[in-house]
Amino acid sequence: MKMIDFELSPKIRATKNMIHMFAENAIRPIARQYDEQEHEKPWELFKMVQKVMGSMMGGGLGGAESKEEKSESGEKKPRETNLMTAVTVEEIFWGDAGIALSFPGGGLGGAAVQASGTPEQREKFLARFAGEEPCWGAMAITEPEAGSDTANIKTTAVLDGDEWVLNGEKIFVTSGKSALEDSKGFVVVWATVDRSAGRAGIKPFIVEHGTPGMQITKIEDKMGIRCSDTVSLSFMDCRIPKDNILGSPEVMDKTKTEGFKKVMATFDATRPLVAAMAIGVGRAALDFIKQALAEQGVEIRYGISPNRMTVLEREIMQMEADLKAARLLTWRAVWMLDNGERNDLQASMAKAKAGAAVTRITQKAVELMGPLGYSRECMLEKWMRDSKINDIFEGTGQIQLLITARRVLDFGREQLK
Amino acid sequence: MVSFELSDEQRMVQETVSSFARDQMEPLMRESEESGTIPEEVIAKGWELGLLGGCIPEEYEGFGESLSALTSVIALEELGSGDLAMALHLMSPTVLAYAVMDQGTEEQKKSYLPRFCGEEFVPAACALVEPRYDFCPSALTTTAEREYDEYVLNGKKCLVALAKESELMLAFAATQPGMGFAGVQAFIIPRDTKGLEIGEREKNMGVNALATYPVTFKDCRVPVSAKLGGEEGCDYLRLLSRCRLGLAALAVGMSKRAVQHSRDYARERVAFGEPIGSRQAIAFMIAEMAIEVDATRLLTWEAAWRCDKGIDFCKEAALAKNYAADMAMMVGDRSVQIMGGHGYIRENPVELWFRNARGLAAFEGMVMV
Numbered sequence: 001m002k003m004i005d006f007e008l009s010p011k012i013r014a015t016k017n018m019i020h021m022f023a024e025n026a027i028r029p030i031a032r033q034y035d036e037q038e039h040e041k042p043w044e045l046f047k048m049v050q051k052v053m054g055s056m057m058g059g060g061l062g063g064a065e066s067k068e069e070k071s072e073s074g075e076k077k078p079r080e081t082n083l084m085t086a087v088t089v090e091e092i093f094w095g096d097a098g099i100a101l102s103f104p105g106g107g108l109g110g111a112a113v114q115a116s117g118t119p120e121q122r123e124k125f126l127a128r129f130a131g132e133e134p135c136w137g138a139m140a141i142t143e144p145e146a147g148s149d150t151a152n153i154k155t156t157a158v159l160d161g162d163e164w165v166l167n168g169e170k171i172f173v174t175s176g177k178s179a180l181e182d183s184k185g186f187v188v189v190w191a192t193v194d195r196s197a198g199r200a201g202i203k204p205f206i207v208e209h210g211t212p213g214m215q216i217t218k219i220e221d222k223m224g225i226r227c228s229d230t231v232s233l234s235f236m237d238c239r240i241p242k243d244n245i246l247g248s249p250e251v252m253d254k255t256k257t258e259g260f261k262k263v264m265a266t267f268d269a270t271r272p273l274v275a276a277m278a279i280g281v282g283r284a285a286l287d288f289i290k291q292a293l294a295e296q297g298v299e300i301r302y303g304i305s306p307n308r309m310t311v312l313e314r315e316i317m318q319m320e321a322d323l324k325a326a327r328l329l330t331w332r333a334v335w336m337l338d339n340g341e342r343n344d345l346q347a348s349m350a351k352a353k354a355g356a357a358v359t360r361i362t363q364k365a366v367e368l369m370g371p372l373g374y375s376r377e378c379m380l381e382k383w384m385r386d387s388k389i390n391d392i393f394e395g396t397g398q399i400q401l402l403i404t405a406r407r408v409l410d411f412g413r414e415q416l417k
Numbered sequence: 418m419v420s421f422e423l424s425d426e427q428r429m430v431q432e433t434v435s436s437f438a439r440d441q442m443e444p445l446m447r448e449s450e451e452s453g454t455i456p457e458e459v460i461a462k463g464w465e466l467g468l469l470g471g472c473i474p475e476e477y478e479g480f481g482e483s484l485s486a487l488t489s490v491i492a493l494e495e496l497g498s499g500d501l502a503m504a505l506h507l508m509s510p511t512v513l514a515y516a517v518m519d520q521g522t523e524e525q526k527k528s529y530l531p532r533f534c535g536e537e538f539v540p541a542a543c544a545l546v547e548p549r550y551d552f553c554p555s556a557l558t559t560t561a562e563r564e565y566d567e568y569v570l571n572g573k574k575c576l577v578a579l580a581k582e583s584e585l586m587l588a589f590a591a592t593q594p595g596m597g598f599a600g601v602q603a604f605i606i607p608r609d610t611k612g613l614e615i616g617e618r619e620k621n622m623g624v625n626a627l628a629t630y631p632v633t634f635k636d637c638r639v640p641v642s643a644k645l646g647g648e649e650g651c652d653y654l655r656l657l658s659r660c661r662l663g664l665a666a667l668a669v670g671m672s673k674r675a676v677q678h679s680r681d682y683a684r685e686r687v688a689f690g691e692p693i694g695s696r697q698a699i700a701f702m703i704a705e706m707a708i709e710v711d712a713t714r715l716l717t718w719e720a721a722w723r724c725d726k727g728i729d730f731c732k733e734a735a736l737a738k739n740y741a742a743d744m745a746m747m748v749g750d751r752s753v754q755i756m757g758g759h760g761y762i763r764e765n766p767v768e769l770w771f772r773n774a775r776g777l778a779a780f781e782g783m784v785m786v
Contacts (some may be wrong), residue, residue, distance in 0.1 A: 002422045004487055006719050007726075009418040083419055302732040303598060303654060305553040306739055306778060321716060321740040328715035329708070332421050349708045398701075405700035408680055408707045416695050 006328075008087065009080060016087050023095025031096035034227040035382055039219060041182070041227065042099060043134075050104050050134040082269065082334035086276040090327070093280025094287075097386040098227030100277070105129055107175050108270060108394075109137030109188040112204055115266045116246045125186060125206060136179035138187040140170035140233055148399045150190065151199040155235060157191035159249070162242045164205060166191055166213070166235040174393070176231035177219060180209045187214075187233070188246065197251045204246040213238030224385030271347040271394055272333040275326060275354035278390035282323050282358035285365040285383045290316065292369065315368060319361045326354040345407040352400035355391035362387040427491050430468075434492050437466060438499025438670075446500040449626035450769055455506050463507040464538040468492055469514060477518075477530035484515060486659065486721035489786035490666035494714065497670025501773045502626035504667055508784045509579050511663070512543035513587040515785040516603060516656050522647040529585070529605065542586040542608075544574040544632050545657075545782035554589075554657055554781050555597045559634060561590035561604060566641050568592075568604060570612070570634040578783060580615045580630040584608055587645070588634070589653065589782070598654040603645040612637030623772030656785070658731040661738035662724065663784035665717040668741035668777045669710060672748040675770045676706045679755045686756075693755070702751045709744045716740055721786060742778035749774035 008016065030042055092100040106113070106129050113125050128135045146152040155168025166189060179185030186208050194201035207214055218232035293300070293316070300316050301309070309317070329350040336343035362384040366373035373380045391397045406416050423431065441459050449455050472489070473479025496504035514533045517525050532539055547558055559572025570590050580586065586606045593600030606613060616631035645651040680703055683694030693699045720733035749771035753760035760767045 002424045003420060004423060004427070004718055004722060005418060005420045006722050007419065012419075078418065080418065301555070302735045303657070304555050305781075306742070308551060308553040317736060317739065321736045324719070324736070325712035325716050325740070328719060329712055331419055332711075332715065335419055335421050349711060352704070353708050353712060401701045401704040402697070404704035404707060405694075405697075408676075408703055409684055409694045409700060411684075411692075411694060411700075415692070416697075416700050 006331075008083075012080060012084050012087050015084065016091055019088050019091040020094070023091050027092065027095030027099050031099060032376075032379070032382065034096075034099055035224075038221060038226040039229065041102065041178075045099070046102075046104055046134045050132070053103070053105070079338040080335075082272070082337045083331060086272055086330055086334045089273050089276040090280040090283065093277045094284045095280075096227070097277060097281050097383075097389075098225040100280075101225050101228040102175060102178060104134035104136055104178075104183070106137035107179075108139035108266070109179065109186060109206075111270055112139060112188045112246060112266050113137070113206065115269070116204070121206070121243075121246070128184060133183065135183040136175045136185040138173050138175045138179040138185065140173045140176070140187050140189045142172040143169055144171055148396060151202065153190055153192055153202055154195075155189065155191040156195070157193050157203065157205055157245075159193075159242065160239075163239045164242060164245065166205065166207070166238040166240065168235050169217075170233040170235070171218075172220070172393075173231050173233055175229060176233060177216060177229040180214070180216060180233075184209055189233075189235070193249065194251045201251050203249065205240060206244040206246065207235075207238065207240050208244075211238055211240060223388065224382070225389050265344075267394060268342075268344045268347045269337055271351040271400075272330045272337070272343075274390055274394045275330040275333070275350040278354040278358040278387060279323060279327050279330065281383050281387045281390070282319075282326070282354075282361040285362045285380060285387075286316075286319055286323060288380060288383075289319075289365045289368055312368065315364055319364060322353075322357040323361060326350065326357045329353050345404060348395070348400040348403040348407075351390075351395065352397050352404060355397045355400070358387045359391045423491065427488050430488055430492050431495060433466060434468070434495035435498070437463065438495050442496070442499025442503050443674075445503070446626075446766065446769070447763075449500070449502060451625075451763075453625050453628075455503055455626050459503060460507055460538050463496075463503070464536075468508070469511055470534045473514065473518060473530050473534055477526055478534040479530065480534070484518060484786075486662055486724040486786045487718065490662055490717050490721045493663050493666035493784065493786065494670035494673070497667035498674040499670075500626070501667060501671050501776075502624040504670075505578055505624065505627050505783055506540075507538070508663070509543070509583070510539055510541035511785040512656075512660060512782055513541040513585055513605065515659065516587055516645060516651070517605070519659070520646045520651040520656065524642075525605065525645065525647075540579040540583040542577050542580045542583040542632075543660075543782040544577045544580070544586055544588040545660075546574065546576040546780070548573055548575040548631065554601075556594075557589060557591045557601055558594075559588070559590040560594055561592050561602060563592070563641075564638075567638045568641060568644065570604065570606075570637040570639065572634050574632040574634075575619065576621075576629050576780065576783070577615075577632045578627055578629050580608070580632055581618075582628065586613070586632070588632075590634075592650075598657070601653040602650045603653065603656065604639055604643045605645060606637070606639055606643060610637055610639060621776065623769065623774075623776050654731050657781065658720075658734035659724065659785045660782050661734040662717060662721050662730075663786045664777055664780055665713065665720075665734075665737045665741035666786070667784065668745040668774070669714045669717060671770055671773060672706070672710050672713070672745050675748050675752040675767060676703065676710055678767060679703055679706065679752045682756055699755055702755060706748045706751055709747065713737070713741045713744045724786075739778075742774075745774035745777050746771075 157164045157166050189205050192201045213236050215234050216231050217234045220230040333343050333346040333350045366380045366384050470479045471481040472484040517529045561568040561570045588604050591600050592602045612635045614633040619629045686693050716737040720730050720737045723730035752767040753771050
């Protein structure tokens with residue numbers, strides 16, 4: 001029945017409660033430890049997660065889509081796979097962003113294979129995430145001279161017989177070490193097969209762990225999400241099988257950028273999830289500050305006029321409304337995806353709102369706690385550091401505004417640069 | 418199960434009211450604001466939409482089944498996109514009618530609801546806001562003291578829409594001052610009651626097409642039967658929250674229209690050889706405006722959904738209303754800014770949306786869902 005409804009289905013609610021308990025009891029208690037001990041991993045936790053999630057979700061967030069779809073083939077039941085993922089992600093990230101981000105699973109690399117791989121490729125590369133051992137997938141897009149400007153990618157892929165030969169440098173590869181050194185995973189590398197073709201020439205390639213010619217050259221030290229590894233990769237005559245390209249190798253008409261767009265479409269599914277990540281961290285900070293105020297006997301008078309509110313009340317109410325607004329925008333974006341509707345605008349709106357709102361919420365939370373907020377004995381300062389990444393990765397807040405503006409104004413990239 | 422899809426009925430209401438707003442309300446917006454009068458025809462045509470009567474059950478001579486806060490906010494958003502003053506004028510009887518329907522005694526329902534189910538528009542006033550810098554709906558200074566079988570009202574009100582034009586007024590007063598929301602009751606008062614004085618029409622910053630008045634109660638005596646809900650009284654915070662949902666929806670509608678206007682202008686206006694919308698400084702403003710309008714709509718829907726589900730929604734309604742007022746100010750301000758000097762000229766609509774937006778923060782009551 002058509003209706004507006006904000007009640008989570010019993011299935012999602014039950015999962016949400018379960019994940020919350022897990023986040024509270026297994027993740028939160030070790031969150032500080034793995035922030036202070038950067039580059040170390042909670043292996044015990046990962047093994048447990050792999051056992052539970054591997055069987056339940058088909059190998060982490062990136063690979064979540066496939067099983068549901070297959071099992072429901074034939075009957076037309078309303079899907080809520082993406083909503084389930086968004087709700088789950090919020091709970092896990094409420095526990096800790098760094099640890100959650102480094103959970104085993106296909107990640108963005110898995111999502112790309114899922115979105116644009118052939119059935120054979122999916123079978124070959126995604127099965128590993130449902131196995132016994134923790135396993136990771138990663139995505140390598142960014143280069144030292146190409147961040148959000150992905151069309152400017154310089155890494156090359158040249159076909160030589162039955163192999164592609166990759167050459168170039170990649171940076172900011174999330175979980176790159178986990179995928180390539182700590183497990184038998186892979187990385188999806190974006191490279192150009194024809195620089196003169198611009199965006200139409202850019203293709204994604206799957207590179208297996210241990211492939212000669214690929215090397216981890218740097219592991220970054222970061223402001224936040226320290227449990228998650230971020231690496232630089234170098235490719236020197238790195239040879240991969242011809243079949244490891246995602247999508248068609250053809251560089252079509254230069255005006256046609258279908259292949260590029262298809263991979264970019266991965267982001268329509270993952271951007272709302274980054275928003276959900278942000279919301280999880282923001283909620284952690286808001287829960288903390290509200291409890292601290294309650295313990296001090298400070299009451300928030302919700303129904304009173306804005307002209308009678310204290311600064312504290314105004315801040316708390318704005319934080320609450322912002323967080324809720326971000327969550328509702330996120331739910332709308334994933335709901336559209338579940339219903340097969342084009343959601344690129346709504347996905348960008350959700351990420352823009354969530355990234356900005358949560359960056360502000362966590363900063364305000366630190367501010368409202370005075371010197372206590374600045375202390376590493378308290379979690380608030382960590383959440384402020386952790387949350388900032390959500391306004392940056394998978395398209396900065398400004399890129400989201402650009403996408404939103406182009407759609408609202410109905411301007412192409414030439415009319416609005 | 419989470420869904421953002423309007424029901425067929427809601428979709429129909431949305432489309433009907435939207436075209437009424439476009440075709441009937443908006444063309445009259447500027448003239449009404451300048452002259453301070455709303456043409457009767459537009460109100461008569463608006464009444465024909467049956468938005469109010471459609472919510473009153475048949476046993477009280479209406480032609481609807483129930484009142485849905487969600488459907489109401491969807492309708493109000495569209496009305497708000499037409500013109501705020503006209504929307505508040507047309508929907509002024511909702512406060513009294515819905516308050517009676519929601520919390521009135523059976524006797525009150527029977528005697529007051531049928532009058533709003535006729536073919537002609539019947540205004541009704543709501544006296545809630547008070548002319549004080551420190552006004553707060555939780556601390557009303559208008560009092561109602563019980564004396565035997567009467568209540569005696571004393572105090573001053575302002576922003577009472579259509580006070581002179583209405584036969585009935587729903588007045589809010591503290592029966593237990595200092596008790597916050599719990600200490601406030603509502604009274605249904607005929608206009609000609611002794612001690613009820615309606616002042617000269619107010620002059621406000623915006624919504625000048627809407628006739629609003631100051632009202633003074635001086636030992637104004639009403640029978641106990643005038644108290645909404647009878648001996649038990651009413652849940653004031655619930656009524657106030659339903660009004661807040663209505664104001665939030667109007668803010669969404671008005672701001673939605675302002676975003677469309679800004680978008681169209683930014684596409685057409687050429688400066689330095691290209692549309693101003695081709696510059697990120699303008700484009701990003703519009704993107705943020707669009708995001709905030711959507712965000713506010715969803716907050717309002719969620720609170721209204723809670724209301725319909727019977728879950729506590731007062732906090733959510735307050736958050737949505739305050740968020741909506743801030744959003745409307747941001748959107749109004751930027752709509753003016755995007756047009757530059759042209760935005761400041763009264764020939765263009767944006768300056769009116771900006772002035773109207775400020776009112777939404779100060780308004781309480783005035784419309785109900």
